[in-house]
Amino acid sequence: MHLRDGTGELLDPEWQEFRSLKALQDGVLFTVRDLLSCDFRRGMLDLRFRIDAEDGKSKIVHTLPFKQALSIIPEGKTLPSARTA
16 A cells, blocks of 8 residues: 655555455555544644555555545535434
8 A cells, every 4th residue: 555645655665465355445445544533633634645555566456535535524414324303
């Protein structure tokens, strides 16, 4: 998993093996949300970044922009799954 923002990158030197593409996607989502939560605890939310996951041949097999890892619910809106009484 490599952290990129279009101008720079932070390459992860450690390889993680995933048993399936779904497991990889779940791992990337968890990582992005973990990074966002660290930023949020410091009072900011930086959505400029993405994580690119590559295979052993340096081919990108999954990309997740930070802004796609969360949903922003505007004030006055309800969650789609929320039920009203």
